[in-house]
Amino acid sequence: MSIKKISKEQPDNFEFTSKNLLEAQKIITNYPEGKQQSAVMALLYIAQRQNNNWIPLVAMKYIAKFLQMPYIKVYEVATFYSMYNLSPVGKYFVQVCTTTPCMIRGAYELVEVCKAKISKKEGEISNNGKCSWLEVECLGACVNAPMIQINDDYFEDLDKKKCEKIIDQIVNEKKPKPGSYRGRTNSEPENNRKTLTNIKNA
Ligand code: FES
Numbered sequence: 001m002s003i004k005k006i007s008k009e010q011p012d013n014f015e016f017t018s019k020n021l022l023e024a025q026k027i028i029t030n031y032p033e034g035k036q037q038s039a040v041m042a043l044l045y046i047a048q049r050q051n052n053n054w055i056p057l058v059a060m061k062y063i064a065k066f067l068q069m070p071y072i073k074v075y076e077v078a079t080f081y082s083m084y085n086l087s088p089v090g091k092y093f094v095q096v097c098t099t100t101p102c103m104i105r106g107a108y109e110l111v112e113v114c115k116a117k118i119s120k121k122e123g124e125i126s127n128n129g130k131c132s133w134l135e136v137e138c139l140g141a142c143v144n145a146p147m148i149q150i151n152d153d154y155f156e157d158l159d160k161k162k163c164e165k166i167i168d169q170i171v172n173e174k175k176p177k178p179g180s181y182r183g184r185t186n187s188e189p190e191n192n193r194k195t196l197t198n199i200k201n202a
Contacts, residue, residue, distance in 0.1 A: 036068070054085040054089055094118065095133070110158060118131045143187040144156030144184070150170060
């Protein structure tokens with residue numbers, strides 16, 4: 001289960017950069033007149049990207065004003081969805097899926113790797129300031145379970161050793177290869193299997 005903590009340390013102000021302001025204004029035009037508040041999720045995501053991958057409370061207030069909606073409604077959205085971080089995360093933000101398909105295929109071994117190599121507690125930034133990790137709900141790659149997400153990339157078909165290698169690479173500022181770690185392209189069957197019956201127990 002993912003734990004959402006709102007940072008005790010908050011910046012005093014927030015506003016979109018001129019580039020992000022243009023992007024936000026463009027997104028709003030996708031919605032019919034009077035329905036601009038529907039852009040709240042996209043704008044929160046822009047704010048998160050701009051602010052080192054987390055959303056401070058002032059950004060929620062800024063977006064509420066921007067979309068002319070009550071602050072509490074923006075707060076509700078930001079605190080509901082696990083893709084929004086409400087406190088600082090590491091430069092490399094590792095999300096470990098522990099929902100059932102990943103869990104039964106060894107997700108908690110990956111959690112142990114994160115505890116050993118990043119930080120004992122989830123949500124805590126590692127001593128070298130580079131990484132943090134979080135247990136999250138299904139990330140939609142169940143067929144390649146177990147998996148982790150690091151920033152924008154998915155790492156799939158993992159086991160303890162493979163996960164250790166990946167985390168070692170990010171700790172050393174190297175970029176691990178995203179995708180399946182059992183050599184699959186996306187979610188194709190292994191062994192070039194074309195039907196359910198042509199390789200027994202594949
Ligand atoms: S259960 Fe882990 S990606 Fe869906």
